[in-house]
Amino acid sequence: MLRNKFVLVMMLAALMAVMSLGAAAQTEPLLIWADGERAPLLTELGAQFEAEFGIPVEVQEIGLGEARDQLLVVGPTGEGPDLLIVAHDSVGVLAANGAILPLDLGSQAEDFYPAALDLFTYNGELWGIPYATENIALIRNVDLVAEAPATWQEVRTISEELSASGAAEFGFLVQTGDAYHNFPIFSAFGGYIFGRNEDGTFNVSDIGYTSEGGLAAGAWLEGMYGDGLMVPDVNDDVIFENFASGDLAMFVTGPWNIARIQETGINYSIDPLPGAEGGSEVGAPFSGGQGFVISAFSDKVIDAEAFLYDFVSTTDFMQAIFDQGGRPSAFVSVDTSSNPNIASFVTAGETAIPMPAIPQMGAVWGAAGSALTAISTGSESAPTLADAVEQINTAIGLMDGETRLFTVPGSFNEEVGCPGDWQPECPATEMAMGEDGLYRVTLDIPAGSYEFKVAVNYAWAESYGDADGNNLILELAEDSSVTFVYNDETNAVEFTTE
């Protein structure tokens, strides 16, 4: 009786389940994740795409940063988007995680500014189609400061004059503790974040906050704060409040704030960033960008590519998104004359440096930001910046991307369970890092006379022996437990026997 009832219920359930699953299996539209600003426009343009190409488009609104993390969660379930809008600095993480597909613009690449494509290039491949770029510039109250200052030293002189004459409280203010908005000051004095290797890649062990230029910029900031020409705890609200009331003559911001600048009613000008005496002629801001990427989880890659190459990468689409977005376009043929402010930002961005899209940047923002906050409240700049560099180094040291593995190939390898002797690829002899930063492995080796070296990353390409690079010799009178110690800073190999 009970069993019959159960069977009946389960049959009913199975029937309902199958029916609703069948109803769900319809053709799905091309799904796009876009941020709140872009989503309404894309919905509109998506209808146009459907009319032209016959592919329905659905747009879901999701924040730029969230899209990056959510893609990896939702993607594998098959519910994720086919296309999404991301900021350029997400591209490295997404590509490394197998979440997006490489693209090939072919001859269409000529339609884009090369600098914009560079932003979306990672490990030598293009991963996104940029539509907008952005960088900050110097905003100036023309009535207070008639001519744009050429150097930060001039900015200081202007600040002193304005506050002495009482014409304005502040000549210049910068967002406190914000490494992005402070960067042009550092770059003007010759500072940088990461140095470059000869092949153009970033050298993460060369951090430019304590370079000569970096320290000069720090000293300039320290002087401005120390003499009361700048104040701490400044954010965009403080800046616009003071700018609107005429208490502030100059500040830095990006194209996203154009409307806000206009609302102040101040007679303004958007200028390239000042250089510095003893540094460069113009300050370089960071450039960033936004663009479309294709999800590697998509099952409609060809349709998604058609959307990107044949619809997005056209003047009509790029013009529409420019007219709405108010950011410099990545597309050469877009007519920007309708918005002269944008042209000014583009001019200021001519010297811009692409924001390093390497994971190590994550270590920089927090540490540099803390240092800038500390300088704003009166800490000495040189030791504070040195602390920041130390913090960045610690954080980068904790990242395990550049893992170096060490093994002990030698004539005893077979005795410790390797398939043969002299095998750098044998995991049985892999060393582990101790708290003191030295690498160790302890092996039980029978009595005998042996030779060995230490090899890096399971290969002979890089290996260490004695000071001259020869094999080391191990003489064991009896079966012993041998601890091999390797120091990766001095490349010295030692061993102790028990």
Place this chain on the structure above:
Amino acid sequence: MAVANPMVGVPNGAPTPKRSNDGLLATIVKFIGLAVVNAFGLILLYTFLNQENTGLAVVTGIIVLGTNIITFLPSLSPLRWMLPGLALVVLLVLYPISYTLQTAFTNMGNLGDDPHPLTRGRTATQIVRQGGQILSDDAVEYDYVGYKTEDGRYGIWLTREADDGTEQTLFVTQGTLAEIAEAPEEAPETYDGFRQMTAEEIRVERRVLQQTPDWGDGSISVTVERQSATVGDRLSRYEYNGVDTIIDRETGATYVADDSSGFFVNQNNRSDRLTPGYITNVGFDNFTRLFSDPRLRGPLIDIFVWTVSFSILSVILTFTIGLIMAMVLNDPRLPGKFIIRSLLIIPYALPGVIGIVVWRAMLNTNLGVVTDLAETITGSRPQFLLDPWLAKISILLVNTWLGYPYMMLVCSGALQAISSDVYEAAAVDGARPSQRFWQITLPLLLVSVGPLLIASFTFNFNNYLLIEALTLGDPPIPGSPVPAGYTDILISYTYSMAFSNDRGADYGYASAIAIVIFAIVAVVTLVQFRFTRQWEQVGENV
């Protein structure tokens, strides 16, 4: 005191539940309901299994099975009323805990420089997808021009320069493949009833050419890509054997899954590995890493001390002010009680984030109203959020403002529950008001409010939102080996350890941290329950 009546909620004379005589309609409704639940469960089960999400599939299975067992076994039928609750406990409490525990022992994460986002099989799929396609040995690539007929059939005109320098030209449609011996220099306007597609037609219909399945006469496969067309086979660059090996067809290298590092590793060159890596068990690595992390040796002790003092002071301050307000409001002589009480509850009714952000603006050094006020009084502008001590005090003040209405509500209720007999007896004995408060009100109150104070402590111990929205942990501690602030509490500090902004997230490590923090909070809470028991004894003695 106040022992709850065990029979509360069961009215006298309520009919005892009947099972077999429910009536036909009720039985049908019951079974249809159960069938709906089962159908829903089956769909979820199907979806989760499809997504290889074994964890959630098991949880769904348990819930569905439990529902059926409870419905069909008469002896368990009283549990029916607990069913939704039990299901939610399994889904929202037990499952997340076990998932966190499980994750803490893996390397799961999406760090840009050490990515292990997915399981091995799914990772291999992504590697294969990202790798794209390569030509097989005998395949050749052609440039192509699209053609179509008026009735919508497509053709492609293929040209290439062969290795010996001669031009090769083919015309391919669905079903035919013809080599053209004497081809004109340029692709002709029309050919064999087809006309060349315009640039605009190509733009819109290229994807149709790409998706057309049966190009050619079937003797050799022909595929159209965006930039070129291929005659001959295209293969995916990486081939996954479904178990543990990926072969790179371009270089011939073999990559074998290495569960100790969570990567597919080239057997001939161990430093060559495919990214992304996959999720693998790393044992206690995350925990050993946590305890050997130099960031823990840095400012951790300061941060821990501040976390504990912040939590305790928050509880004391909110409770004291809440209690005072409650006692004032409890006084029958107070007029306009309703309005005062409503106004006092506002900080509690307001969404916390909004309150905190408004406070941050009010405490701003340059624009803040509070700063302006302080300037009028003292003559200087205090840096409320940038001075180490002032920032801590500001945090406590804001948290008190946010938290006292809750304590006030709780205390109002508890005060009214204290029997007036006790006070009358005290009055007879000639107790002063202060004696009445310290020896009657407070001890009796603590008995009922004590557990809530502990809950409040636990909440504040992990009050990430307040710190993040008010100070971000600032001002920074100078000379600290890692970025840390004077107002960072354990949770805000460790959050940045696991999720430093642009690097992606390290879920395995974050889970390990969560478990350690959970352990700390659990120990602290257990100790406090000891104290509550003492209060209860006080309560019984009154």
